[in-house]
Amino acid sequence: MARNIKPRSEDYAQWYLDVIKAGELADHSPVRGCMVIRPEGFAVWEAIQKDLDARFKETGHVNAYFPLLIPQSFLTKEAQHVEGFAMECAIVTHSKLEKSGDGTLRPAGALEEPLIVRPTSETVIGHMYSQWVQSYRDLPVLINQWANVMRWEMRTRLFLRTSEFLWQEGHTAHETAEEAQEETLRMLDVYASFAEESLALPVVKGRKTPFERFPGAEETYTIEGLMQDGKALQCGTSHNLGQNFSRAFDIDYLGRDNKQHLAWTTSWGVSTRLIGALIMAHSDDEGLVLPPKVAPIVLSVIPIFRKDEDKAQVAAAIDALMSQLVGEGEVAAGEKRLSPGGLKTYFFDKSTHQKIVVDWRSVRPGDKQYHWEQRGVPFRIEVGPRDVEKQTFVLKRRVDREKEFLPFAAATPDWLRGILDVAQAELLTRARTFRDGSTRRVKSYDEMKEVLKEEGGFVRCHFKPDRAREQQVKDETKATVRCIPFEQEAGGGKCILSGEDCDEEVIFAQAY
């Protein structure tokens, strides 16, 4: 197995694809712009889902499921919304395939009204809420949906931008504007905490400029992460929709004052794009680096021996090690089947399905090392005959590729949990140090252009949001306003483009 990952310094875009390929995270599909999420990548998505879903439920939300297909007329009910999505819809127009004269099949059974594969579900969910909400007693409605959505994309990139993607979309309805605003910010906080605590990804919270808002929103809030190449990635958004969708879909209720009122709604979402964020924030030239909290496999174990007579003692030592780490009872029931090609798999944590893998395949130890490094497994243990003699093992840390020798007795579940927590914390610190070091405050447009050209990163400056000026900056520097950050320690100043007074700084960056 050759080293098959292009170094970041040579070609960052190719490095990204190589990491995905080497880690078997995803693959291109026969449908343009749509990806296949392979088991190694999907396990990361499952870890993300499980973690986020618990956070949603702890903040009082429940899950539901709404139809994939949306009548065309629904999409057009909110003017800005349809403007935003009409150009990238997948449209179902027929209901069957029929044999034509020459024996080939062609679409038949034309539908009376075209149906749109949901690009997002505000419209169809708004329609249902209008039927479910009658009185203030029916509010708030706090519903989340895990689903697939479609938006045709011209230039796609695995995970970051695909025509079909997986996401969750929260949709809530409230009695007052204040409650809706509180919910919008609450969910932004949930996303930010999740990104930092579980993805080890520090994010900047802020609001979007009017130009960058979700089509149909009164206000869009975002969490923005910084990737290793100095480009920003929008990691999640939370929208205060005001009464725009309530008005379009008649979500009204009888209030405490015995009068009819329109409800106030919000929506918020994160997607499989987060896997792209994970890759670009933490991985290195050896491949994927996964934060332990979302790593499907937390530890790989590699037996090292040259002569066959050494195998038995190495195997015995590893078996003993595994009993210490997972206990006899914890060996996976389907172990034999979980072990195609010589992998012996154990559940380290049955509740999260996180695994430990012992690699008994008949390939060279060096290849096995690459194999697990490229999959981002946080820790690797190697055991050879000399280790058995000394009752020690080698521990290799994925996060910094350092190794150390440890006595067999050290390997307990608590020890493993401990070093996983340390690795998680180190990744966050590393990412935060990088992000802080790549954030610059500039006083003029020239200075900003210089910084963006030389270093990239987050550029903070005073700027008065305005569609024409934002377009000008984009055309000239490829940078966009990522957000108007909540943290505004700099006070007021002059807009770097117009010279006007402005109260707030924005963050510019080139973005994915």
Add this chain to the structure above:
Amino acid sequence: MARNIKPRSEDYAQWYLDVIKAGELADHSPVRGCMVIRPEGFAVWEAIQKDLDARFKETGHVNAYFPLLIPQSFLTKEAQHVEGFAMECAIVTHSKLEKSGDGTLRPAGALEEPLIVRPTSETVIGHMYSQWVQSYRDLPVLINQWANVMRWEMRTRLFLRTSEFLWQEGHTAHETAEEAQEETLRMLDVYASFAEESLALPVVKGRKTPFERFPGAEETYTIEGLMQDGKALQCGTSHNLGQNFSRAFDIDYLGRDNKQHLAWTTSWGVSTRLIGALIMAHSDDEGLVLPPKVAPIVLSVIPIFRKDEDKAQVAAAIDALMSQLVGEGEVAAGEKRLSPGGLKTYFFDKSTHQKIVVDWRSVRPGDKQYHWEQRGVPFRIEVGPRDVEKQTFVLKRRVDREKEFLPFAAATPDWLRGILDVAQAELLTRARTFRDGSTRRVKSYDEMKEVLKEEGGFVRCHFKPDRAREQQVKDETKATVRCIPFEQEAGGGKCILSGEDCDEEVIFAQAY
């Protein structure tokens, strides 16, 4: 709140819809034949998913995600497959909406090749497997997908038959025919165990007749449940696809003999239809009855008091009861938000998210009783002033609507777990007794017709599978061969239609 559920004896079909409506499990959507799964229904699906997913993983499977849209040409590669699905496809033909002359929107951007919303994914998954599988070392591939699928249905019924539904589809590839057959039967066993242990639904395992096979399968196996009205419901199927899809999609591998071979594949699935099975197998004229293992709420608590001065002591007693049952630390973090309109919600089990609800809404106790009965909550506790005096509470069992008085001290988590287990076991026993009592062995076609007309249920008889004969029976009795059961204690006999010798009995029934 009036009793709003039609009794089963008067109109079984209406009763089914009323149970769904009263329990707020699902709703019709604006897209014909597609349903909305409401939070109360979706929570049951989540419980089903969680349980099944663990069973899949314990038998060595991993999850992945494949594209929603399938190129039309893929569907046509397996001749029987396309025959089976062509007439019920949702077909995407356009990629955007454009303003026409009169300002209305119309589909534009015609696709070169139409795309089919997946009715099932053998074809696109087969295509990917052909790229991933090169050598016997790459086998077996053991992948499952949780997804939505579309098949236009003429006559739809919430959960049981909808145009879009949620399901899981397992797709595996193997080195040998034997392994594929072993996998096919293993997954049928997983389904059967799940149905009995978690859904409290006894099922008959068997194989389908050639006439009833999955389009493209060599052999289809099924688990069949019996509903309270004497009709059968197919609850899950597992298909041995032989080499049919490997041949169509070139899934070949270099074997141990250094020659190219076609892989052997299987597929297996269950869907949201299982929620329909749950309703029809267990519920009663008061509404939904849920087996505790898939009940989102395991216990409701209703305070009973007439005078306001009694409220405080009842509240104190219930608070004390809840500390006993869930402990202080276990009160849901989002309690205030989880309690719109006066519901106080606790997590009984954080790992399953199963809840206990105390109902403090300002509605009559009788309405609260209906409310939780109609949602199938397994147990209800009522506490009034006289109970507080006597330090007792009333426990109402949903499964048989019996009640008993218990001392406060009895209410511990272990006690609750214990009575939930007993209720689960009772539901299974009740369903099994009903099923066994509704299974008849007949010796002639006349006898079968009589039984089907008078009683319904499973009718066992000797019958030689044959397309024409099966069609005849269907036309004359509405019954179909549900399966050729694995259990064949009766030995050989004469086909009740043709009089030919046959080795096996089949089970006929009218079915959903």
